[in-house]
Amino acid sequence: MNIIKMQIIDSCFKENDTYEIFINEPISYKFIQYLGEDKNFQYFPNFPKPFFKITDKNFIIKGVEGNNNLRVIFLENIEISSNLLIQKIMNY
């Protein structure tokens, strides 16, 4: 999996640590499970396009199956957290 673009999301609030990560393939259930392994993983299949949320101490990832983008809120040191996540995505 490759990352095409990572862009900061404008917010009403003080934090500036929410990003949209665009990837080169549609998100599959397998990819969601991979991202969610060893983390708090919630998957909602009953929506027209299933929504998922993955939480750990470094970030919160939200997304929708079939889309090409993930919304990520970095919670800890943004440089370390983002590198961890980028590596995880690119190792898929």
Add this chain to the structure above:
Amino acid sequence: MIYLNNAATSYPKPPIVIEKLKRALDLPRLNKTRLFDESKETDLIEEAREIIGKFFNIDNNFELIFTSGATEALNYIINGIELKNGNVIATATEHNSTLRPLKRLETKNNLEIRIAECDKNGFISFENILKNFDKNTKAVFINQMSNVTGIVQDLKELYKLREKNNFYLIVDGSQSAGNIEINISDTNIDFFVFTGHKSLFGLEGTGGFIKKRKIKLEPLKVGGTGLKSYLLTQPEEFPHFYESGTQNILGILSMRYGIEYIKSQGIVNIYSVKKKYIEKIKKEFINIDKIKIYNSDSDSCILAFNIKMIEPDEIAYILDNSFDIIIRAGLHCAPLIHKYIGCPERGCVRVSPSNFNNESDIDIFINSIKSICNNL
């Protein structure tokens, strides 16, 4: 896609607006304001000015100036009148396009900003304005219709206050214009601000303000006017004194065509349809424990709500990405109102339908929220 964010910008634009704009875009200009197939007497901008002015029922005591939107109009007014060494009253429902330019003058102009509180629906009582008012009050700014709750303020007592006292009365009609009848000549308003791209069905980047003719404003910008080019100072003639540079002709025309559409449908009819949709949503939501409505008592074309235990921006994200429904969540550029209406720190979800939505759109929206409530 179901679009329910018309308080931000209206979509779709009426087909007749698009059709007429396409024609205007296709035809060459013979001079800056006349299209190829118009008569030599046509001045598109002045025609639009007259039509829009009539829509707001202005008489010869008022004049209308075009701007790039309500934000520019408010900056124009706030920076163009003398606001110093005293206080101004703004309300808790104001948009940042009023609050921020005022804030900027606070220190520079020794200006105290007093905020008139609102109730849990966003309604500003006259008493709350009056208790902030004194002989040093230079201006009162009031948002005629809240962009968060849709509540329409009662301005009658303010007009009477204006009659007896010398201060500027500035009314922000960004939400009200195109939703309710506005008769400027029947009021004591000094300035009325409007935007083109919301309920007037025009393009983004359009709007203007109406002012009492006798009020002289410092222009926000000066420059080329196509008139008296030999002068190195801004020509005094209206509207050139206030409108420099090449006009956004298509934008101005879009407001005119939008208003013509509104007149063809009836402003009351359009507003009723929107309110009917909100009532339908309210009726369903009121029975769901997990949903908190913030403007349940107001007769409005906007609904502000939250789902307990879910952040408003998450609700917006799920609606957009899972359900293909567009609404808005957050503070809505109106940071002060939320504490009064009982919103948490992260604001609320706002749904604002248009007369172009249908019952099926509303049903799908209601069911999507129920689905979110049941699943999360």
